[in-house]
Amino acid sequence: MRRRAVLLASAASAAAILGGWQLGEVATDGLTATGTPTVTNASAGSADDGTGGSSGSGSGSVDFNALTPKGTTSGTGGTDAGGTGAVATTVDGTFEGPTVSTRFGEVQVQVTIAGGAISDVTALQLTDHDGRSVQISNRAEPVLRSEVLQAQSASVSLVSGATYTSAAYLQSLQSALDAAGFPG
Amino acid sequence: MAMAFLVHDARHLERPSRRLVDRAARGTRRLWRVDVLQALAVASVAVAIALFLADGGATRFADPGAALTSLGIIAGLVATDLVLVMLLLAARVPLIERAVGHDAAMALHGRLGKPVLYLLVAHGMLLVAGYTAADGIDVVAEVVTIWNLPDLPLAMLGFALFVVVVVTSLVTVRRRLRYEVWQLVHLLSYAAVLAALPHQFSVGGLFVEGGWQRWYWLVFAVGSFAAIVVFRVVVPIATSMRHRLVVESVVPVGRPIDGVFSITMRGRRLETLAASGGQFFIWRFLAGGQWWQAHPYSLSAVPHSDRLRITVRALGDGSSSLARIAPGTLVALEGPYGIFSEAARTRDRIALVGAGIGVTPIRSLLEQATFRPGEATVVLRTTAPGDGWLLDEVADLCRSRGATLLTVPGPRGRGWLPDAAEREGLGLAALVPAVADSDLYVCGPRGWAEQLIAEARAVGLAPEQIHHERFDW
Numbered sequence: 042m043r044r045r046a047v048l049l050a051s052a053a054s055a056a057a058i059l060g061g062w063q064l065g066e067v068a069t070d071g072l073t074a075t076g077t078p079t080v081t082n083a084s085a086g087s088a089d090d091g092t093g094g095s096s097g098s099g100s101g102s103v104d105f106n107a108l109t110p111k112g113t114t115s116g117t118g119g120t121d122a123g124g125t126g127a128v129a130t131t132v133d134g135t136f137e138g139p140t141v142s143t144r145f146g147e148v149q150v151q152v153t154i155a156g157g158a159i160s161d162v163t164a165l166q167l168t169d170h171d172g173r174s175v176q177i178s179n180r181a182e183p184v185l186r187s188e189v190l191q192a193q194s195a196s197v198s199l200v201s202g203a204t205y206t207s208a209a210y211l212q213s214l215q216s217a218l219d220a221a222g223f224p225g
Numbered sequence: 226m227a228m229a230f231l232v233h234d235a236r237h238l239e240r241p242s243r244r245l246v247d248r249a250a251r252g253t254r255r256l257w258r259v260d261v262l263q264a265l266a267v268a269s270v271a272v273a274i275a276l277f278l279a280d281g282g283a284t285r286f287a288d289p290g291a292a293l294t295s296l297g298i299i300a301g302l303v304a305t306d307l308v309l310v311m312l313l314l315a316a317r318v319p320l321i322e323r324a325v326g327h328d329a330a331m332a333l334h335g336r337l338g339k340p341v342l343y344l345l346v347a348h349g350m351l352l353v354a355g356y357t358a359a360d361g362i363d364v365v366a367e368v369v370t371i372w373n374l375p376d377l378p379l380a381m382l383g384f385a386l387f388v389v390v391v392v393t394s395l396v397t398v399r400r401r402l403r404y405e406v407w408q409l410v411h412l413l414s415y416a417a418v419l420a421a422l423p424h425q426f427s428v429g430g431l432f433v434e435g436g437w438q439r440w441y442w443l444v445f446a447v448g449s450f451a452a453i454v455v456f457r458v459v460v461p462i463a464t465s466m467r468h469r470l471v472v473e474s475v476v477p478v479g480r481p482i483d484g485v486f487s488i489t490m491r492g493r494r495l496e497t498l499a500a501s502g503g504q505f506f507i508w509r510f511l512a513g514g515q516w517w518q519a520h521p522y523s524l525s526a527v528p529h530s531d532r533l534r535i536t537v538r539a540l541g542d543g544s545s546s547l548a549r550i551a552p553g554t555l556v557a558l559e560g561p562y563g564i565f566s567e568a569a570r571t572r573d574r575i576a577l578v579g580a581g582i583g584v585t586p587i588r589s590l591l592e593q594a595t596f597r598p599g600e601a602t603v604v605l606r607t608t609a610p611g612d613g614w615l616l617d618e619v620a621d622l623c624r625s626r627g628a629t630l631l632t633v634p635g636p637r638g639r640g641w642l643p644d645a646a647e648r649e650g651l652g653l654a655a656l657v658p659a660v661a662d663s664d665l666y667v668c669g670p671r672g673w674a675e676q677l678i679a680e681a682r683a684v685g686l687a688p689e690q691i692h693h694e695r696f697d698w
Contacts, residue, residue: 061272
């Protein structure tokens with residue numbers, strides 16, 4: 042290769058890689074900023090949100106970027122499977138969280154509350170865009186479920202190697218808990 | 226003892242005058258295309274990595290498991306990219322062929338095989354390591370898990386096929402194989418790529434989501450395969466059908482023992498082939514037992530009205546049966562290829578140096594090259610004085626066009642000249658005084674040509690002044 046070709050190739054390659062890296066950083070800002078993000082921020086303001094029931098109806102998917110602190114809080118209304126509407130006190134019943142989109146697929150959980158405690162968490166949907174994602178979510182799901190049951194909260198650490206699945210799982214769970222008025 | 230014979234001297238004819246064509250500018254444009262194409266090839270690797278990074282950024286390297294997995298995926302992506310580049314290089318895309326030249330494109334194609342193999346091995350090993358670290362289970366269990374991923378067995382088959390293709394292309398192995406066997410095995414590389422594709426969809430998730438990555442790979446892969454189909458299948462068939470070339474005569478050249486033949490062919494509208502002197506075609510003689518053999522041979526005469534001619538030496542088993550080709554045999558052709566032609570010129574002066582049957586493209590290039598009397602020199606290495614295939618024709622052309630012709634007879638030496646001549650201090654600069662400001666065209670056996678090219682570099686020729694094409698693939 043002549044020097045000119047080397048220069049052209051280096052410039053083009055450097056631009057491509059830097060650009061790619063930058064795009065990746067912007068898209069995943071929220072995830073990398075805190076290392077192990079918790080999803081507690083997602084519940085901000087929802088407990089006393091009087092219009093929760095109406096605003097939440099039909100919000101099928103929440104952008105994954107809503108995990109960031111600057112993210113919107115209006116997407117927290119889960120469909121209330123209990124049928125009693127969102128109220129600020131804990132109600133026994135089964136609550137579906139919203140569908141959370143990640144780059145590996147969509148995640149949605151359903152929580153069962155009995156006697157004021159989280160008695161069960163069921164994954165209705167897990168990241169399944171590709172074969173590897175299915176493997177990862179199948180591994181992460183039982184871990185997350187048992188941790189949540191033990192902590193009685195959505196504030197548990199992410200499963201390593203399953204960051205996206207865990208974060209989306211916990212976000213959907215938190216919204217479901219908020220809808221139930223669960224103090225977590 | 227005479228070391229070189231001056232058959233025709235035209236050197237005194239040279240006159241300083243205005244340039245015929247702005248060769249410097251034309252040569253510069255071609256070199257720019259070469260540089261841009263090379264830069265694009267390199268940048269495609271960077272783009273493959275960049276698209277991966279754009280989809281996840283630093284989170285892809287958050288913990289050791291993720292980092293290993295990411296490196297493994299990058300290795301796979303780069304391998305995919307290089308395989309597609311290899312396909313494009315072998316696809317006879319006119320843009321690439323005219324800028325870089327057929328042999329340089331194929332040389333790069335050949336050099337990429339082993340790196341791709343290493344990348345694929347790294348891809349597998351890094352992913353096993355990364356998945357193992359992430360899943361927290363032992364390697365054996367992880368390998369079983371991975372094997373159960375969708376389309377993984379198919380991908381492994383693709384890898385095995387690729388190994389076969391690369392191994393049969395190693396120089397030592399390839400020498401033992403018939404060209405046709407090797408070529409047949411080489412077709413497996415298409416199967417290898419196709420077998421590897423499904424797991425990129427189903428496991429890699431490369432193409433599942435919208436966005437740039439998906440479209441980039443889709444366009445790149447479809448484009449590469451389309452280029453192969455168009456330029457290696459559709460265009461050659463169309464060319465062959467349009468020109469309906471048939472063998473007119475097969476005439477021995479020189480002594481019968483030499484096994485050299487001129488094959489003249491007749492066809493329709495040969496001027497639209499746009500073939501120029503020094504270029505080659507890949508020929509198939511459509512006769513029983515012959516049609517499946519493809520021969521790359523240079524034109525020994527530029528196509529005129531309805532005739533063209535090649536001159537071949539019966540070396541391989543395929544070439545010797547060419548002597549028995551019957552007049553009237555239909556010929557399929559692929560080409561014209563190569564930039565051993567006017568297309569590569571960078572200077573006004575031109576020096577053509579050939580050895581043995583390497584005189585063939587020199588003969589047709591001499592016929593068509595642009596130069597004024599005195600600006601061209603032909604040097605032919607022969608075994609004995611007065612020997613040399615097509616020597617009479619070359620001498621006639623030199624006389625009519627005002628080119629100098631030298632022959633350097635003698636047995637094969639350590640360098641490109643006979644040993645006796647080298648001892649006398651004979652060299653390229655002595656034979657062609659103005660060679661440093663000339664385009665030098667070299668055609669002959671590989672080792673011989675390498676010696677000559679080394680000497681040309683030593684006497685000050687820049688790489689872009691030296692034109693040489695290899696056929697011994």
